[in-house]
Amino acid sequence: MKELLGLLAVWSIVLSGLALLAGVALIKRGKRVWHHRAMLTATFLALIFLVFYLAKWALHGTTAYGGPEAWRGAYYFLLITHTLLAALNGPLALYVIWRAFRGEFVLHKRWARVLVPIWLYVAASGWVIYLVLKRYGVEMGTIAF
Numbered sequence: 001m002k003e004l005l006g007l008l009a010v011w012s013i014v015l016s017g018l019a020l021l022a023g024v025a026l027i028k029r030g031k032r033v034w035h036h037r038a039m040l041t042a043t044f045l046a047l048i049f050l051v052f053y054l055a056k057w058a059l060h061g062t063t064a065y066g067g068p069e070a071w072r073g074a075y076y077f078l079l080i081t082h083t084l085l086a087a088l089n090g091p092l093a094l095y096v097i098w099r100a101f102r103g104e105f106v107l108h109k110r111w112a113r114v115l116v117p118i119w120l121y122v123a124a125s126g127w128v129i130y131l132v133l134k135r136y137g138v139e140m141g142t143i144a145f
Contacts, residue, residue: 002060009052010130016045017123024116036100042119043093050090060139067136075132082125085118092118 023038065075092115099108 002056005052005056005059006130006134009049009056010127012045012052013049013123013126016042016049017120019045020116020119020123039097039100043097046090046093046119063133063137063139065133065136066138067132075129078125079129082122082129086122086126089115089118089122 019038019042023035023042026038027035065072065079067075092111096108096111096115099105099111
């Protein structure tokens, strides 16, 4: 079950990033309706990621890095930047979506230019973290409440 939840989480965030890229390409071509659909798909997939990730964390606990010592600093830099930007990504995405729904497209576009690179970094770095921990992860267990 742990492997399945991890796999579903990582694929949902990667697909979210791909839907995001599709949405950007669509709006550049003037396809507003399809842009809207792609962006809502990206948002839904990111939400699904969060559900799978939190379920995995609640049921199976955390995984620590157990790989080569020479890579430890780079791994933790990636993990910390990923975590901080992921925490920023959710509220920022909601803000950008809210501006679009209100028809405030100047603000929507301005903040989307900030959001898109963050979202893509979070999706790509999440995939890398998943692969590193799949290879070098050490089980830490669940946290007692």
